[in-house]
Amino acid sequence: MILQSLYEQRIYRLLARHRRLAERTIPLLPSPLRREALTNTTAASELFSIVRPISHPSRFRTGAPRPAGVLLAWFKKAQRRFGVDWQLLAAVMYVESKFGRVRSNSSAGAQGPMQFIPSTWSAYGLGGDVHDPHDAIMGAANYLHRSGSPGNDRRALYAYNHSWPYVNAVLRYTDQMRREPRTYFAYYSWQVFVLTTSGDRRITGPGL
Numbered sequence: 001m002i003l004q005s006l007y008e009q010r011i012y013r014l015l016a017r018h019r020r021l022a023e024r025t026i027p028l029l030p031s032p033l034r035r036e037a038l039t040n041t042t043a044a045s046e047l048f049s050i051v052r053p054i055s056h057p058s059r060f061r062t063g064a065p066r067p068a069g070v071l072l073a074w075f076k077k078a079q080r081r082f083g084v085d086w087q088l089l090a091a092v093m094y095v096e097s098k099f100g101r102v103r104s105n106s107s108a109g110a111q112g113p114m115q116f117i118p119s120t121w122s123a124y125g126l127g128g129d130v131h132d133p134h135d136a137i138m139g140a141a142n143y144l145h146r147s148g149s150p151g152n153d154r155r156a157l158y159a160y161n162h163s164w165p166y167v168n169a170v171l172r173y174t175d176q177m178r179r180e181p182r183t184y185f186a187y188y189s190w191q192v193f194v195l196t197t198s199g200d201r202r203i204t205g206p207g208l
Contacts, residue, residue, distance in 0.1 A: 003206055005189035012037070013193060013200060016044035036176060036183070043172040046165040047095065048195065057194040062204050065100040065113075066133050068188040074134050078141035084149045084156075089141055090184055091173035092160065098192045100133050101204050114140040 015022040015037070026037050065071070071093070075086035093099050093113055100113035110117050112130040116139065121130045124143040128135025140160075147159035153174070157167040177183050191205035202208070 001185070002189045005186050006191055006202075006205055008186065009190045009193075012040045012044050015041040016048055017200075019045070036180070039172045039176045043169040046169040046172075049165050050163050051195055053195045053197045055197050057196050057201050057203055059104065060192070060194060060203055061103040062101050062192055063103050065098070065188070068099075068185055071099060071133065071137075071188070072184065074137045078137050081138070082141040082145040084141045084144045085153075085174065085178070087177035087181075087184070088144070088149065088153060088157075088170070088174045089137055090177060090187070091170045092140060092144075092157075093137065094173060094187050094190070095166070095170055098190065098204070099188055101192050112136045116140075116143075 015025060022041050026034055026041065029037055071090070072086070075089045075093075078084060078089055079086045090099075096102075096110075096115040097113045102113075105111050106115055108117060111121070113133050114136040116125065116130050116136070118130075120143065121139060124146065125135065125139040126142060128139060130136060130139070144153075144156040144160060147156040149156035153171065154167055157170055158164070161167070173187065177187070192203050194201050194203055
């Protein structure tokens with residue numbers, strides 16, 4: 001499944017960077033797949049719009065994520081406690097760190113698998129360890145709940161990251177998992193790619 005998901009991810013990233021190709025390709029897909037492809041391609045395009053190519057991808061530290069089933073149980077635990085949909089939490093973790101594969105701090109100093117800056121973690125982290133996936137998920141659920149979720153997920157996500165393309169992308173992934181919960185396992189299998197000045201570069205996954 002990991003290799004098949006990697007092929008799928010590569011296709012979506014290619015379509016996201018080549019709008020005309022996407023416009024010609026996606027309408028040709030079978031109806032059930034067409035909506036999923038449009039969702040994933042559009043979300044990737046929105047995320048591409050807020051990143052800048054880098055010269056040295058070696059600065060990214062990576063590691064193995066916790067098992068998909070374990071993370072899913074923690075997402076659902078957070079949903080029961082804070083009312084934030086598990087799909088929304090999973091989408092945030094996917095976008096922020098590919099479910100914990102990215103171990104580096106952001107350029108703004110955000111840390112951990114849910115990427116908290118220290119001051120925000122101090123306010124919403126519930127006394128946990130920002131680098132621990134369980135604690136980070138609970139802290140994110142607490143922060144999103146305090147910021148308006150589940151009543152207003154858009155407002156909550158904008159508080160989490162002041163970028164509307166980010167908000168839109170996270171909500172697209174969220175909606176896809178709501179429509180088809182098994183998509184979670186495909187997203188979990190997607191790998192870490194870095195947009196560099198010489199093109200897309202994969203830094204985790206098979207064959208490295």
